[in-house]
Amino acid sequence: MSSSITSSNAPRAPDAKRAPLMSLDQALQAVLDAAQAVSQTEFVATLQADGRVLAQDLVSALQVPPQDNSSMDGYAVRMCDVQQTGVRLKVTQRIPAGQNGTALNRGEAARIFTGAPIPPGADAVVMQEDAELLGGTPGQEPEVQINAVPSTGQWIRRSGEDVTQGAVVLPLGTRLDPASLGLAASIGLDQLKVVRRPRVALFSTGDELVMPGQVPPEKMRPGAIYNSNRFFLRALLLRLGCEVTDMGIVPDQRDATLAVLQTAAAEHDLILTSGGVSVGEEDHVKPAVEALGHLALWQISMKPGKPFAFGQVRRVSAVDAAVDETGHAFFMGLPGNPVSSFITFMLLVRPFLQGLQGVLQAPAQPLRLQANFSWPKADRRREFLRAKRDGAGGVDLFPNQSSGVLTSVVWADGVVDNPSGQTISPGDWVQFYPFSEWLS
Numbered sequence: 001m002s003s004s005i006t007s008s009n010a011p012r013a014p015d016a017k018r019a020p021l022m023s024l025d026q027a028l029q030a031v032l033d034a035a036q037a038v039s040q041t042e043f044v045a046t047l048q049a050d051g052r053v054l055a056q057d058l059v060s061a062l063q064v065p066p067q068d069n070s071s072m073d074g075y076a077v078r079m080c081d082v083q084q085t086g087v088r089l090k091v092t093q094r095i096p097a098g099q100n101g102t103a104l105n106r107g108e109a110a111r112i113f114t115g116a117p118i119p120p121g122a123d124a125v126v127m128q129e130d131a132e133l134l135g136g137t138p139g140q141e142p143e144v145q146i147n148a149v150p151s152t153g154q155w156i157r158r159s160g161e162d163v164t165q166g167a168v169v170l171p172l173g174t175r176l177d178p179a180s181l182g183l184a185a186s187i188g189l190d191q192l193k194v195v196r197r198p199r200v201a202l203f204s205t206g207d208e209l210v211m212p213g214q215v216p217p218e219k220m221r222p223g224a225i226y227n228s229n230r231f232f233l234r235a236l237l238l239r240l241g242c243e244v245t246d247m248g249i250v251p252d253q254r255d256a257t258l259a260v261l262q263t264a265a266a267e268h269d270l271i272l273t274s275g276g277v278s279v280g281e282e283d284h285v286k287p288a289v290e291a292l293g294h295l296a297l298w299q300i301s302m303k304p305g306k307p308f309a310f311g312q313v314r315r316v317s318a319v320d321a322a323v324d325e326t327g328h329a330f331f332m333g334l335p336g337n338p339v340s341s342f343i344t345f346m347l348l349v350r351p352f353l354q355g356l357q358g359v360l361q362a363p364a365q366p367l368r369l370q371a372n373f374s375w376p377k378a379d380r381r382r383e384f385l386r387a388k389r390d391g392a393g394g395v396d397l398f399p400n401q402s403s404g405v406l407t408s409v410v411w412a413d414g415v416v417d418n419p420s421g422q423t424i425s426p427g428d429w430v431q432f433y434p435f436s437e438w439l440s
């Protein structure tokens with residue numbers, strides 16, 4: 001993977017007018033090619049490592065479970081003693097979890113509890129429901145009657161059946177989740193080597209934007225809207241394990257945009273913006289990035305999300321020692337329309353951030369579902385329609401597909417990926433990507 005974006009990554013020059021737009025697949029490839037994994041690592045407590053990405057293979061120094069042990073409360077027996085029902089055995093020992101028994105001789109049984117080691121010589125466990133403890137003669141060992149003939153190995157959990165010594169239980173590049181933390185703990189690891197969190201500077205552009213809490217709804221000036229993108233973008237970044245510097249709202253002015261980009265580049269791996277990457281003269285982000293660095297791609301043949309931009313901004317001030325020495329911060333400019341921002345984040349920013357963290361990524365697998373709707377107007381661009389599964393193999397469409405309608409994303413549980421030039425009739429098979437795949 002290359003750390004810089006060269007023109008070879010950009011099949012189409014950003015400024016070319018009327019040329020066919022770059023496809024989403026090409027854009028994704030360019031983004032992934034540029035995403036070099038952050039090289040710095042750190043140790044974190046296993047208890048604190050949920051969501052972090054492993055920077056080492058986790059190799060087990062022991063067998064899990066360490067010894068053969070019982071998976072039932074009952075009696076450990078020797079198979080040769082229990083070939084028919086009704087056999088009586090002397091109960092010569094009691095083995096609770098956490099203690100070792102002694103060798104079991106012929107004609108003997110060991111009272112055993114779940115998790116306790118199987119004593120040498122025993123080769124099956126009879127659960128207590130299949131056994132009857134008989135009142136023994138005082139001073140003598142009690143006897144147990146075995147009421148069901150066991151099979152060899154019955155109710156025995158074998159040493160190493162979960163993890164064998166020397167096995168890689170989790171490979172480098174795994175994003176840790178609750179179950180994997182448990183697995184790491186089961187092989188005795190209380191600290192894990194993980195990739196440093198990517199540092200992301202986030203800002204929104206738009207003179208119309210107001211932060212919720214600053215102005216109450218009844219006092220909003222005409223034309224003003226609340227900044228919604230900041231909220232979901234920040235939350236998505238945090239879910240992906242990023243450290244976020246929220247740089248607020250930047251006015252639609254060239255100088256202000258240049259200044260914030262330069263500040264952000266110094267100490268971040270990625271500058272993520274929303275708004276201001278379209279074609280109007282109030283859109284200052286794209287020209288500012290071109291002035292301070294390089295734009296590798298701009299505009300993708302997708303709907304929503306066309307104005308997406310990707311590039312890099314040079315670091316002019318002293319490079320923070322903790323940031324890698326590439327001399328630039330990456331830049332991703334999302335369209336301002338909330339739905340466009342959300343979808344381009346999922347399809348382009350998320351894979352890029354996974355790449356920055358060295359996460360092993362498998363391409364998302366779409367579901368095949370049947371449309372419960374008609375989509376009579378084909379578009380030249382590949383469309384991502386907000387939709388919801390009906391639980392019976394079908395999919396419903398949100399009625400308003402405008403890129404400004406964030407309600408569509410909240411209502412939906414995924415998107416229908418509709419190829420360019422395609423109409424959809426009820427009953428047609430469509431490809432559906434559930435949001436859950438992207439949010440995990």
Ligand code: AMP
Nearest residue numbers: 204206227228229275276278335336337
């Ligand atoms: P732009 O990409 O800057 O041309 O913005 C496109 C549309 O998205 C405009 O209607 C903006 O008002 C709206 N918009 C831009 N940024 C935000 C934001 N942070 N939150 C909500 N809407 C936004």
Ligand code: MG
Nearest residue numbers: 206275276336
């Ligand atoms: Mg704007």
